[in-house]
């Protein structure tokens with residue numbers, strides 16, 4: 289198993305991997321591969337943390353990170369970071385690869401001075417990499433009531449004391465909404481992939 293930076297020659301393979309990993313998981317079909325496709329040219333994208341995992345002479349995993357921000361209660365914008373999509377190919381899920389890739393990326397992020405991460409995700413996976421509910425750090429989620437303990441909104445201080453006892457509200461960077469904001473462009477992009485059946489399955493979010 290090897291983890292390395294993504295190269296431009298990998299783009300299509302990695303977007304296809306992202307599509308395979310997310311397909312029908314959170315909704316019928318998925319949009320995460322388009323988010324990745326568009327994000328690489330976004331100034332918030334962090335190329336040093338655009339990582340692929342190789343096994344059996346193929347790419348089986350990928351993760352990307354982004355600059356983000358938290359609006360403090362006094363209105364100040366506090367620099368923060370987020371990550372995702374993170375993908376492990378369906379053939380390799382639940383074998384420990386996702387956690388290895390994430391922990392490798394978190395170590396690199398910390399060494400780069402990234403002090404705080406927050407994102408939406410399943411605590412059952414992310415707690416193994418040190419994440420907890422963001423509400424415990426008094427970070428609120430823009431789309432939920434301020435005092436809600438949001439089970440899918442997670443955070444971790446990578447550098448102790450970076451966040452301290454601040455309080456604020458997080459909204460994901462605009463780049464993550466690209467498919468919803470440009471449905472025709474997304475549809476055109478999606479049509480360049482082999483057809484896959486969209487299914488409504490139990491456990492999806494929408």
Ligand SMILES: CC(C)(COP(=O)(O)OP(=O)(O)OC[C@H]1O[C@@H](n2cnc3c(N)ncnc32)[C@H](O)[C@@H]1OP(=O)(O)O)[C@@H](O)C(=O)NCCC(=O)NCCS
Pocket residue numbers: 309310313372373374375376377380381382383384385386387388408409410412413414416
């Ligand atoms: C989520 C994902 C990256 C996890 O990678 P993975 O290699 O499958 O996970 P790991 O084997 O490293 O999991 C480590 C532990 O995390 C937990 N875990 C992982 N995936 C989980 C899931 N879907 N539900 C509940 N717990 C999970 C388990 O405790 C697991 O240990 P176990 O298999 O011994 O029980 C991968 O499954 C994936 O690509 N999923 C589809 C896309 C996705 O959901 N990405 C994350 C969006 S927030």
